[in-house]
Amino acid sequence: MSATITSVRGSPLLQRALPSLIVLGVIVGWEALVELNGLAPIYLPAPSSILRYLWVMLADGSMEYNLGITFLRIMAGFLVAAISGVIVGVVMGMSPLAARIVDPWIAALYPLPKISLIPLLIIWLGTGETYKIFISAISAFFPIVISSYSGIGQVDQGLLKAAKDLGASQVQVQTKIVIPAAMPSIIAGLHLGMGVTVILVVAAEMIGGSSQSGMGYLLVNAGQVMETEKVFASLIVLAVFGAALTYAQRWVDRIIAPWAQGKV
Amino acid sequence: MEILVENVSQIFGAAPHQVVALDHVTHRFPSQKVTCILGPSGCGKSTLTQIIGGIEPCSAGQITIGDGRAGLGSQSVMMWQSLNLFPWRSVVENVAFGLEVAGVSKAERTEKGKKLLASVGLRGFHDHYPRQLSGGMRQRVALARALILERPILLMDEPFAALDAQTKIVMQEELIRIYEASKQTILFVTHAIDEAILLGDEIVVMTARPGRIKDVITVDLPRPRSQELVGTPEFGKLYKYILHLIREEVQNAMAQEDLAVAAS
Numbered sequence: 001m002s003a004t005i006t007s008v009r010g011s012p013l014l015q016r017a018l019p020s021l022i023v024l025g026v027i028v029g030w031e032a033l034v035e036l037n038g039l040a041p042i043y044l045p046a047p048s049s050i051l052r053y054l055w056v057m058l059a060d061g062s063m064e065y066n067l068g069i070t071f072l073r074i075m076a077g078f079l080v081a082a083i084s085g086v087i088v089g090v091v092m093g094m095s096p097l098a099a100r101i102v103d104p105w106i107a108a109l110y111p112l113p114k115i116s117l118i119p120l121l122i123i124w125l126g127t128g129e130t131y132k133i134f135i136s137a138i139s140a141f142f143p144i145v146i147s148s149y150s151g152i153g154q155v156d157q158g159l160l161k162a163a164k165d166l167g168a169s170q171v172q173v174q175t176k177i178v179i180p181a182a183m184p185s186i187i188a189g190l191h192l193g194m195g196v197t198v199i200l201v202v203a204a205e206m207i208g209g210s211s212q213s214g215m216g217y218l219l220v221n222a223g224q225v226m227e228t229e230k231v232f233a234s235l236i237v238l239a240v241f242g243a244a245l246t247y248a249q250r251w252v253d254r255i256i257a258p259w260a261q262g263k264v
Numbered sequence: 265m266e267i268l269v270e271n272v273s274q275i276f277g278a279a280p281h282q283v284v285a286l287d288h289v290t291h292r293f294p295s296q297k298v299t300c301i302l303g304p305s306g307c308g309k310s311t312l313t314q315i316i317g318g319i320e321p322c323s324a325g326q327i328t329i330g331d332g333r334a335g336l337g338s339q340s341v342m343m344w345q346s347l348n349l350f351p352w353r354s355v356v357e358n359v360a361f362g363l364e365v366a367g368v369s370k371a372e373r374t375e376k377g378k379k380l381l382a383s384v385g386l387r388g389f390h391d392h393y394p395r396q397l398s399g400g401m402r403q404r405v406a407l408a409r410a411l412i413l414e415r416p417i418l419l420m421d422e423p424f425a426a427l428d429a430q431t432k433i434v435m436q437e438e439l440i441r442i443y444e445a446s447k448q449t450i451l452f453v454t455h456a457i458d459e460a461i462l463l464g465d466e467i468v469v470m471t472a473r474p475g476r477i478k479d480v481i482t483v484d485l486p487r488p489r490s491q492e493l494v495g496t497p498e499f500g501k502l503y504k505y506i507l508h509l510i511r512e513e514v515q516n517a518m519a520q521e522d523l524a525v526a527a528s
């Protein structure tokens with residue numbers, strides 16, 4: 001026991017490097033597994049050949065193009081969902097009548113897996129951009145509405161009383177107290193919404209491929225012709241892209257709501 | 265500004281579970297004096313202060329502020345037990361809130377806010393957020409936020425109850441200094457006997473629920489006052505007398521609770 005403690009204390013460098021070393025170990029092990037067993041690249045390509053494919057796709061611009069298209073679709077779907085979701089949630093929070101009107105719709109539509117709407121939407125909207133933006137926006141809409149609404153309902157009554165006592169009008173109480181106080185919940189809803197948008201855009205690109213573009217299309221296309229290296233390369237790019245989106249969103253949060261740090 | 269409270273009653277809830285928080289309270293709070301409202305917890309001190317401040321409506325009775333022409337709430341401002349600072353606003357934005365909602369320009373209200381912050385010992389802290397400050401400093405922010413409106417009546421609901429003993433002493437002396445310079449009418453709610461004697465010109469002792477006025481004691485100790493007062497025989501005599509009154513009330517309150525437990 002004491003020996004373990006000493007060794008941990010004695011090598012903080014090793015401790016810090018350990019996560020990276022494990023990642024490296026997995027990659028080396030993977031490479032060795034493929035090489036030594038002579039696995040067919042269709043089943044499991046070696047990391048080195050995945051990297052090669054990734055490089056080729058980056059060099060010919062196909063990766064950047066499809067990622068860019070997917071990114072634009074995500075942004076469009078997310079913006080539509082964020083604006084409409086925050087507005088509906090805030091209005092519900094401020095007006096009990098609006099809440100009573102909208103509540104049954106949310107109760108009915110929220111539990112429905114949005115992906116099951118895809119066939120119907122393809123019938124109505126075709127497989128173009130409208131369909132992809134609509135399916136991702138409507139999926140992200142619900143978590144955003146629900147978080148915004150509950151955030152406004154949970155505003156500390158003491159703060160409202162204090163603001164009124166200091167002379168704030170009804171409108172000033174709403175704009176200067178209720179909305180900023182609900183901001184941490186609204187931000188949490190936007191994070192959920194962003195996650196859902198990414199999923200639905202990629203899924204929609206996989207299912208309705210009329211425009212033949214985007215990361216979802218790339219994945220399905222590579223899968224169909226058994227170019228497993230391309231599938232892996234696309235997955236790596238999607239993972240990095242998802243992480244970058246999360247960081248970017250946190251950065252925006254810090255700008256619009258610096259006081260809310262650590263609450264989201 | 266004088267405050268006349270006549271036959272004010274406050275009843276919460278409906279018939280079988282009614283709570284009579286205030287029962288026909290009548291008192292004339294003298295202009296430009298500090299009146300301490302002292303009583304066991306739950307006796308209706310906060311309720312009475314909020315009714316006087318126009319923050320809560322009362323079930324029955326009448327409040328007259330000054331000559332009766334000014335609206336309830338327009339002449340007073342509250343400093344809350346829970347402070348109710350706005351966490352998303354910087355210190356100076358908190359302090360200047362009352363001016364902001366009254367339409368005072370940003371330059372003017374910021375300057376006034378900073379000046380007031382300096383006068384309560386918070387020079388240089390205007391850009392901090394409330395969560396970055398200690399308990400005592402937050403108390404000063406809340407005090408400055410109330411003082412900036414220069415209302416003739418200051419309502420203080422156990423503002424120092426949560427402070428440690430040393431900080432409390434400093435804040436009490438600060439309040440004495442502010443009062444002796446500005447001569448506002450102050451209602452100061454407390455459950456601490458020594459605080460009531462040190463600060464008050466008059467002490468209104470309340471009964472346990474339902475809240476009624478049990479006794480009104482004039483504190484004839486000379487001003488300017490300081491903590492040194494606490495050791496004097498006059499202070500001791502008043503303390504003993506009030507302790508006796510309060511002990512009766514606490515015993516009554518406990519007997520009521522026993523009855524309630526026995527009945528349920």
Ligand SMILES: Nc1ncnc2c1ncn2[C@@H]1O[C@H](COP(=O)(O)OP(=O)(O)O)[C@@H](O)[C@H]1O
Binds near residue numbers: 276309310473
């Ligand atoms: N909004 C409310 N609804 C129901 N009961 C309340 C409400 N506010 C206060 N009370 C009750 O009224 C009584 C007096 O409360 P309060 O004025 O806060 O007492 P104090 O400030 O003296 O501790 C308490 O029994 C409390 O539970």
Ligand SMILES: [Mg+2]
Binds near residue numbers: 310
């Ligand atoms: Mg109270």
